[in-house]
Structures are given as structure tokens and as C-alpha cells.
Amino acid sequence: MYLDEVSVTSLLSSRTGAIPSEITDTMSTSSRSEVTRGLEADIKILKPSMGSVLENTRTQDRQVLRKATIQATFRDLYKNERERLTICPVPESVDLPSRSQLYALMDSPERILDSPWIISSERLARGNLIEVEVELQADPIFRVSAFFSSFLDMITDSEELAGQVDQAQASKVREFNGILERLRVGLIPIRCRLVDYQTFATTRGEYLIHRRLVEALPEDRRPALTPAFLVGVTEQDLYWKDTRRILFSDAEVRILCRLNKLGIQSTWNSVKLADMVGSLLPEFSEMMNSFGSDALHAMMTNTGGSGTHDSNAETLVTFASLIATDAGISLSDEERAEVQRLAMENSHLLEGELPEIRAAFTSISDYVLTQHGAELDAERVSSLRTRARSQAGLRQGLAIQGTSSAPAPDTEQGRFLDSEVIAIYW
Structure with a gap:
């Protein structure tokens, strides 16, 4: 389904040396036959002679040229x-340890030190190869980007859909998705x-474990x-099948990969260019890091705002929910009702200057944390x-009239094995 030729040849070369790129076999056969006949008569003065040579030569050269394919090279690497x-899959036939x-x-x-049942972070050294069985899935940020592209194209082609969508907001989403696709630079995070x-x-x-x-x-x-997740960035051109057929199916496959970082990671940024921008704009990097799951949640729980103050209040309510989850x-x-009241009371501050905006958020965070003695x-x-x-803005931007709320998709947090994907196969 996916094979990185550069990684395969590089790894095998580092282990075994030069890799033959082509094999040539030459087969040649040759035969020769000669027949001589002569007749000689000795008649003193006249001595006639007669002879003939018959020669038959046949040469046949056959050259068979076979280029070594990347599949054969991968087989050699795997062996x-x-x-x-x-890490490698443990067959079901292998017995468990005793109680x-x-x-x-x-x-x-x-x-x-070497048990397949429990693996420490120290064993997961950078550069080590692992083979794991996974549920194949694109990262939420790619799923959202693919949805945006398809959905906005449908809006363009359908008058009925276009009439149910805020065109100004749709235009902003289209612009943002264009930026997102440029940041991905042809890469697909999984x-x-x-x-x-x-x-x-x-x-x-x-x-x-x-x-x-x-x-x-x-x-x-x-x-x-x-939950543990294998994460990495793949190249779209290296997939052997349409990515829409395999990256949205949760199919169980095996992945051979090389670890990029030591140990088990608690965070992972799927948009690598955001790290570069984040050195100058930290908030932008943070927004990109959580954008995919936030957008999926926003699309599935959208109830459609009805005004600027409602949107501002929703932002503050969302902030309270995030504070509570994080703490x-x-x-x-009763506390949710009080948060709603504080949000409506302070929503107008989000239209003011920076000190007023901070005051609005502080009123929410202070209430939530103080009630439970958290920090x-x-x-x-x-x-x-x-x-x-970001979440509240996405809800407004993706609002479709008449939609009802639905269960949020699975965007749960977990731990990550940051890797360089070499091959994906059944």
C-alpha cells in the first residue's frame, strides 16, 4: 500500500553495502563443422587436384536483463x-508468562530488557526499527482538510447547498484550507x-504493554x-492506492518504520512547517497542533450561532470546558449554568482591547478553577x-442551517511513537 524506496535502499545499503541495480545473464552457443574432399592424380606432367571445404558456424547470444525491483529490495531488508x-508482532501461538x-x-x-510483553521508553531509541499492527487512519488535520476541499467544491456546484451555508464564512474557510494545504507541502500525516x-x-x-x-x-x-498511536508523515506520491480508499477505513495493517525520537511522546505536531512558524508565532503553532481534532469536534457538535454576542459567549463557554478537561x-x-451566565455577561468584552479580552477569559478560568481548588x-x-x-470560530464558519448536534468523533488524546514510515502492507 505504501513503500518508501529511498528509506529501503538507504537502510539496506547501510547494512550490507552496495545493492545491485540490475542482473545480466549471457548465454552463447557455437558449432562448427568442416569437411574436405580431395582427389589427386599423378600423371607426370599434368597433376590435377580437387578439394572442397564445407563449414557451418552457428552462434546464438541471448541476454536476459532483470532490474531489481523495490519489492525485492524490501524483502531483502525485511529478512x-x-x-x-x-517491536514486532507476537504470534498468538506464543505462550504468555506464568501468573x-x-x-x-x-x-x-x-x-x-527484551520482553515483547512490556517495552520501556529506553528501548525505543531513535533510529530503531519497529513493526506494529495498527488501525490505519489519517491524522485529523488531513481528514479535515480533505473534507473542506470536497465539501466546498460541492457547495460551488450545488445551489441548494450554497443557500444553506454562510458564503462569507465559507470563503474564509476556503482561504484557511488553502494555507493548510500549503503547510502540508504534499505530505499526509497519519x-x-x-x-x-x-x-x-x-x-x-x-x-x-x-x-x-x-x-x-x-x-x-x-x-x-x-491509547498508544503510531504517528508520522508520509508522502502522498508513494501510496500505491488512492488515499481516499485506505486512509479513512480504519483497516488493520502492518507498518514497518524507524523511530524519529527516543521513547514515548506525549505530544506530536502533524504540520511540520508550523514548528518553523511557531518559533516566531507560538500561538500559531499551538493552533495548528490542535486544529484537526478541534475542527472535527466543532463540525460534529455545531449548533449554529445566531449573532456576534452569542458567538463570543460560546467562545467563553468552550474555554470553560477546556479548562475543566485539562484540570x-x-x-x-449548576456550575455549567453559572459559566453560561458569566459568558453572556462578559461576551461584549471580547470585542474590546486586549486587557478587556483577557479579563473576560480570566473571569471564566478563575470561577472554574476556584470552585475545585485547582491550578x-x-x-x-x-x-x-x-x-x-479556534473551536468556536470553526463552529461559526461551518454552520449549516438546520443541522442537529451529533456525537463527537474519536479524537482522544494518547501517547505517540513518532516515526518515519518505511512500508505499509497487509
Whole structure:
């Protein structure tokens, strides 16, 4: 489904040396026959002689030229590396450790050196090769961009759809999507859930744990688990099938890849050019980092605003929800009603100068955090302000009259293995 020829040849060359690009076989056959006949008569003066030579030569050259294909090169690479992979699929026929060994693994995971059941961050060194089974899925930011492109094209071609969409907002979304596509520069980020592994944390760090090991543990001995995702950036031209057929299907496939960073990561930015821009505009980088999941959530929970003040109030309500989620707070119905009241009361401040805007957000964050005795640092609060404005703005920009709310798509947070994808296959 996907094969990176440069990575394959580079890796194999570094292991085995020069790779033959073509093989030539030459076959040649030759035969010769000669017949001589002579007749000689000795008649003193006259001595006639007669002879003949018959020669038959046949030469046949056949050259068979076979170019080494990238598939054959990948096969050679896989055969060489299969025994040295840091992570590889564990066959169902492999027996689990005994109950006492299971408990020992869970009690002292830092002592494990080469077990496939529990893998420490230290074993996930940069440059190591891994092979994992995943649910193949494009990153939310690509899914949103693909939706924008298709949906806005449909609006252009359909008068009925065009009449139900705010054209001014649609124009802004089109412009933003154009920027997003330029930032991607022909790359497709993927975010694939690991089928066999999840992560759990201890005082000594985070570990990957195999699903079969978790299932074998009693309920009271199972650790708190977090989903694990394989993430990376792929080149659109290297896919062997239409990306729309494979990147939106959640198909279970295997991926061979090389780790880009040491250990298990807690964050990942799917738009790499945003990191460069983020050195000058940190808020832009933060917005790009969360844009995909925010946009999916906004599209699926959109109720359609009805005015500027309503939009501003929605921004503040969204901010309260983000603050509560980040701080691990569950808001009661009474607290939500109070947040709604504060949002309506301070919504007009979002149209003022910067101090007034900050005051509006501060009134919300102070209320939510004070009610539960929680704290968040100023940098994190600033980041959540940016996300709140992004989410609320997207809801307004994508509003379609008459739509009802629907369950939000799965955009849950997790832990990430940042990788360079070499091959995707069944």
C-alpha cells in the first residue's frame, strides 16, 4: 500500500553495502563443422587436384536483463532486520508468562530488557526499527482538510447547498484550507492506533504493554491504560492506492518504520512547517497542533450561532470546558449554568482591547478553577484561550442551517511513537 524506496535502499545499503541495480545473464552457443574432399592424380606432367571445404558456424547470444525491483529490495531488508526489530508482532501461538512471572513483570517493569510483553521508553531509541499492527487512519488535520476541499467544491456546484451555508464564512474557510494545504507541502500525516499495545505510567516512566498481558491480569492488578498511536508523515506520491480508499477505513495493517525520537511522546505536531512558524508565532503553532481534532469536534457538535454576542459567549463557554478537561474537573449542572451566565455577561468584552479580552477569559478560568481548588499555569491557560477561539470560530464558519448536534468523533488524546514510515502492507 505504501513503500518508501529511498528509506529501503538507504537502510539496506547501510547494512550490507552496495545493492545491485540490475542482473545480466549471457548465454552463447557455437558449432562448427568442416569437411574436405580431395582427389589427386599423378600423371607426370599434368597433376590435377580437387578439394572442397564445407563449414557451418552457428552462434546464438541471448541476454536476459532483470532490474531489481523495490519489492525485492524490501524483502531483502525485511529478512535481514526481522530478528533485530525492537517491536514486532507476537504470534498468538506464543505462550504468555506464568501468573507469577506476570506479577513480577508488573512489579518491576524497569528490569525488563527484551520482553515483547512490556517495552520501556529506553528501548525505543531513535533510529530503531519497529513493526506494529495498527488501525490505519489519517491524522485529523488531513481528514479535515480533505473534507473542506470536497465539501466546498460541492457547495460551488450545488445551489441548494450554497443557500444553506454562510458564503462569507465559507470563503474564509476556503482561504484557511488553502494555507493548510500549503503547510502540508504534499505530505499526509497519519495517526494510527496500535492494535496490540497501550501505555501505562509508573514512577520510573512510561511503558508499552501488550493487550494479551493485560487480558491475563486480574481486574484489580490492571494498570490505568492510555491509547498508544503510531504517528508520522508520509508522502502522498508513494501510496500505491488512492488515499481516499485506505486512509479513512480504519483497516488493520502492518507498518514497518524507524523511530524519529527516543521513547514515548506525549505530544506530536502533524504540520511540520508550523514548528518553523511557531518559533516566531507560538500561538500559531499551538493552533495548528490542535486544529484537526478541534475542527472535527466543532463540525460534529455545531449548533449554529445566531449573532456576534452569542458567538463570543460560546467562545467563553468552550474555554470553560477546556479548562475543566485539562484540570481534571467535572462541572455540575449548576456550575455549567453559572459559566453560561458569566459568558453572556462578559461576551461584549471580547470585542474590546486586549486587557478587556483577557479579563473576560480570566473571569471564566478563575470561577472554574476556584470552585475545585485547582491550578493551571499561565502558559497553559493562554494555550487554552487560543483553542477556545479556534473551536468556536470553526463552529461559526461551518454552520449549516438546520443541522442537529451529533456525537463527537474519536479524537482522544494518547501517547505517540513518532516515526518515519518505511512500508505499509497487509
